[in-house]
Amino acid sequence: MKVTIRDLAHALDARAWGDLERSVTGAAEPGAAGPDQIALAMSPRYAEKLSPGGAAILAEGMDPEAYGLAAAIFAPRPRLVMAGLTRSFDPGPDIAPGIHPTAIIDPSTQIGAHASIGPFVVIGADVQIGARARIASHVSIGRGCVIGDDALILNGARVQHDCRIGDRVILHPNAIIGADGFSFVTAEESGVEEIRRTLGKREVMRAQSWERIHSLGAVEIGDDVEIGANATVDRGTVRATRIGAGSKLDNLVHIGHNVIVGADCLICGQVGIAGSSVIGDRVVLAGQCGVSDNITVGDDVIAGGASKIFSRVPAGRVVLGNPAVEMRTRMEMDRASRRLPRLADKLAKLQKAVTELAERS
Missing domain, CATH: 1.20.5 (Single alpha-helices involved in coiled-coils or other helix-helix interfaces)
Structure with missing residues (x-):
């Protein structure tokens, strides 16, 4: 894919310099950039490896002539420019237009205009697939699900029955949406209930078996959510587990039953959120954080890596450690x-x- 420096700068909403008609096909680090690539040199220490006559993305204030460049784009906020740059060169997954002949689709399914469905996809009864949705190979979608416009569901993902997925949602490979919640009960007070009541003292120990509490709720995922590979979002017991619009879940995240995650949250790898907890808007949980059940984490909380949250966290607080303080x-x-x-x-x-x-x- 070729793009001119002029068009790339326009797409990035950034200022350009030099030969604006020069074409590039991708991006690379300064020491590895070829003649048809744009180098990423957004600080002087990276710019030392730039090749004369090349093209580069520089930070504002850097001088392209000093590096002998033929063209440059200036990044007022480098990380934000990286988002736009990678989007410009990402070809996306290889999902052919139309419906592959090996897909098994219930006749009651409604498929929106220009949707693409790959090989060996299985779609149950009364499903709605939005316009321009793309579904890669070996995906299964259970009965009664609603998939929004421009959704991207990648290889091997599973969406269980009655789940609702918003517009522009991305499910990465092997994500599981709508598995049963981990909810069980004993005929008499269990050991866990006992130690919660007594704060750790065991009074009676008896043989007990666990009875399943079935999950009658579903999962609701808002617009512009991204869910990573092998992440799991369990369905609710009687109401839906919900993921708010714009939230991003990394690989191997586990969201328990009845959990509510607010809008624009960032949930990093190996985070686990136990059942019925409420996570506010714009919360950041770094890798391997754990959130106990039935607690509230307020808006704009940031939790450092491996923090363990056992009690309510007020809005705006930055916490760290085990237990998180x-x-x-x-x-x-x-x-x-x-x-x-x-x-x-x-x-x-x-x-x-x-x-x-x-x-x-």
Whole structure:
């Protein structure tokens, strides 16, 4: 795919310089960029490897003539320009237009205009597929599902019955939407219920078996959501599990039954959110965070990697650690922990001195 420097700058809403009719077919790091690629050199230390006569994306204030460039695009916000740049050169998945002859589609399914359905897809009864939706090979979609316009469902993803997926949603390979929630009950008070009531003391231990609580709810996913490979979103017990518009879930994320995730959240890899918790808008949960069941995490909370959240977090708070506490408090706790060996050594010396004084008296 060829694009001129002029058109690329226009797509990135950025200022261009030099030979604006020069064509490029992709992007690369400065040391590896070929003659038909644009180099990414958005700081002076990267620009040292630029080839004279080439094209590059530079930060505002850098001088393209000093690097001998033929053309340049200036990035006022480099990371944002990266989003537009990669979008311009991404060819997307290889899904042929139309419906592949190996797809198995119930006659009651409604398929929107210009939708594409790949090989070995299975679609159940009363499903609605939006306009221009693209469904890759080996996807299954259960009865009664609604898939929005321009959705992209990639290889091997599973959407169970009665789920609703908004416009422009992306499901990456092997994502599972709408599996049953992990919800079980015992005939008498279980050990877990007992220790919650007694705060850890065991009173009676007896043989018990678990009875399934069936999941009658569904999953509702808002517009512009992206769900990573092998991520799972469980269906609700009697109401829907919900993922708000614009939220992004990384690979291997697990969203439990009845969870509500707000709009524009960023949920990173290996995060687990237990049942019936509520996550506010614009929350960021870094990799391997865990959120306990039945708690609320307020709007705009940021949780650092591997944080474990066991209680309510007020809006706007930055938390870290296990258990998660305010970041400043956690840093003070860590500093204190590092001082413990020295404090233990001082204490041992004080104990020795006190013992010697006692022996003399």
